[in-house]
Amino acid sequence: MTAAGRKRASPASIIGHAAILVFGLAAPFVFPSYTFQIAMLWIMILFALTWDILGGQMGYNSLGNILFFGAGMYISAVVQISLVYDVAAYTSAFGAVKVDFTTAQYFTGIGLGIVAAALACTVFAVIFGSMVFGLRGPYFAIGTLGVALAAGELVGGWDYVGGGSGISMPVYPGEPEARSLFFYTLCFVSAISTFVFLKWAYSGRFKTTINAIRDDEEKAEAMGIHTVRYKIVAWGIAAFFLGISGAIFGNMAGFIEPLEVAFPTITFGIFMVVMSLLGGKGTLWGPVLGATLFHIIKEVSWTYLLGWQWVALGTLIIVNVVFFQQGILGWAQEKWPAFFGIVVDDKLSAKGAVASEAAE
Amino acid sequence: MTNLIEVSGVSKRFGGVVANSQISLKVPEGSITGLIGPNGSGKTTLFNSVVGYHPIDEGSITFEGREISNLRVQQIARLGMLRTFQQTRIYGKMNCMDNMMISVPQRQMPLARMFSKFPREVIERAEAILEFVGLYQKRLLPAGSLSFGQQKLLEFAMALINEPKVLLLDEPTAGINPTLINGLIDRLRHANQDFGITLFVIEHNMRVIMNLADNIYCLAHGEMLAHGSPDEIQDDQRVVDAYLGAH
Structure with a gap:
């Protein structure tokens, strides 16, 4: 938790991490009929983790992060198609061209597509960041929401990428089982990479600085901290991983279009906020926990409360926001502060009396 | 002693309100300089101008001989001029x-x-x-x-x-109990003498500022009223009038 009280990994924590890894690796074989659902769970975890960089750790509630998901999806699609076809001809033909990607073309395309999506989205974040980071508080939330909505509309009117009728993605060259395993692996690896990267990034100066921006940005400026630089980098990180997730999701879905699949501000765009709040924003594990619970509740209510599923989700959000604002981990931290390293030290100084002389 | 901060002829208006008018002062390196004045006399406005929180309307502010009135807060802070806030701000x-x-x-x-x-x-x-x-x-x-x-x-x-070169303290003892105030005065002096940090202090507590500062400026109604050693300021009839109201 703290930069000062760095702890060695305890056996319990090692077992916990190992259990998650084992679950992730074994899930598609143990629960083959749920492979798609569990792949979506990893995407949801990635969503919550990346939203929390700004929303939780830095105190900037972005409602527009979905922008990078959609942008990544379209960038990847264009890269994949342009390797083999003319993109405009491909999209305007809408299935009339006999689409045929060889196995090598397909995998090269998807690899390049993911890389291009990640890099381009990072560049977008830097460009949009320098525009919207002048906004604070609710204005930032509305400003980013506006950017995401505008992106959906713009793509919808852009014929080169198929406009409102979307793009049929290249077809996976193999059996359906192999396909679902392939995409499951991509989702799993990208979520784990996001987590590991953030765990590393949150272990030092980066986390402390963006936390300082959250607690009092004006003070941080008065102390000479490079606030703008950190804000842009933080958003760039979120955009990088969201771009990857978009590229993967687009291929996994098989068909992409602007409003429902690429820039779904009112479903995925809101889910990422809700998941972080549910688990406890501003913590590393909170978003993971929140995403897992949310995804399970969502899937269960879609199965057993069909017709009422949105009501159930709405109720969850209301209970969360009204009674439980600090989220699960935030609540645990209040209840058991000592477990999170929030303690009064009995020692008066680091080295006892000697230290106080040295300080004099 | 060289002057670390030099403020000359600085004015700052908010709409029709003149918060600072033609203020000039010097903060010598290594000193503890005090800034006093009744509520609303423009002390914090002057601090804000010095650290670059808002642009000034006229005049010049230099830090180590370098003009800083056109720099932004972070840039000035990185030069080694830091301020604390009247309403304490921590993370x-x-x-x-x-x-x-x-x-x-x-x-x-x-x-x-x-x-x-x-x-x-x-x-x-x-x-x-x-x-x-x-x-x-x-x-x-x-x-x-x-x-x-x-x-x-x-x-x-x-x-x-x-490790700033100069620290601007906005009412460091406001809202602190008397015992803690003595401790804080000691620590401020210690920071000044042993760490070599120049202090520029706004303070309402006369006992504190008279004990602490080498020289004191007094503002009233946005104008510089008096400047001198603590003793001179205490005996200055204009300062007494400004605080108590002249008859």
Whole structure:
């Protein structure tokens, strides 16, 4: 938790991490009929983790992060198609061209597509960041929401990428089982990479600085901290991983279009906020926990409360926001502060009396 | 002694309100300079102008001979001029150690160090300074859970670890109990003498400022009223009138 009280990994924590890894690796074989659902769970975890960089750790509630998901999806699609076809001809033909990607073309395309999506989205974040980071508080939330909505509309009117009728993605060259395993692996690896990267990034100066921006940005400026630089980098990180997730999701879905699949501000765009709040924003594990619970509740209510599923989700959000604002981990931290390293030290100084002389 | 800060002919208006009019003052290097004046006399406005919080309407402000009135807050802070706030500002949800560590100077910070961990020396130094202000035991508590007086001490400690050349303190003893005030005066003096930090202090508590400062400026109605040693200021009829109201 703290930069000062760095702890060695305890056996319990090692077992916990190992259990998650084992679950992730074994899930598609143990629960083959749920492979798609569990792949979506990893995407949801990635969503919550990346939203929390700004929303939780830095105190900037972005409602527009979905922008990078959609942008990544379209960038990847264009890269994949342009390797083999003319993109405009491909999209305007809408299935009339006999689409045929060889196995090598397909995998090269998807690899390049993911890389291009990640890099381009990072560049977008830097460009949009320098525009919207002048906004604070609710204005930032509305400003980013506006950017995401505008992106959906713009793509919808852009014929080169198929406009409102979307793009049929290249077809996976193999059996359906192999396909679902392939995409499951991509989702799993990208979520784990996001987590590991953030765990590393949150272990030092980066986390402390963006936390300082959250607690009092004006003070941080008065102390000479490079606030703008950190804000842009933080958003760039979120955009990088969201771009990857978009590229993967687009291929996994098989068909992409602007409003429902690429820039779904009112479903995925809101889910990422809700998941972080549910688990406890501003913590590393909170978003993971929140995403897992949310995804399970969502899937269960879609199965057993069909017709009422949105009501159930709405109720969850209301209970969360009204009674439980600090989220699960935030609540645990209040209840058991000592477990999170929030303690009064009995020692008066680091080295006892000697230290106080040295300080004099 | 050379002058670290020189303010000459600075005016600042907010709409029709003249908050500072033709203010000139000098803060000699190594000194403790006081700034007093009745409520609303423009002290904090002057502080804000000096640290670059808002642009000034006329005049010039130099720091170590360099014009700074056109620089932004962060740039001025990185030159080595730091301020504390009248309403104490700390990072409430972060613990005291993190508050300290984020305050180490970022004068030359390459991009690559954005993600670096805090080196052992920084942690030790943060602990030593927290001990100096008497907050070592509470270093792992969220700063927001400290009492107001302790938060003031923490803010002061955060300023110290930044190793500024000059520290602008806006009412450092406001809202602190008398016992803690004596401790704070000692620590301010200590910071000035042993760490070589020039202090520029706004203070309402006359006992404190008369004890602490080498020379004092007095503002009233946005204008410079008087300047002198603590004794001269205490005997100045204009200052007494400004505070008590002239008949």
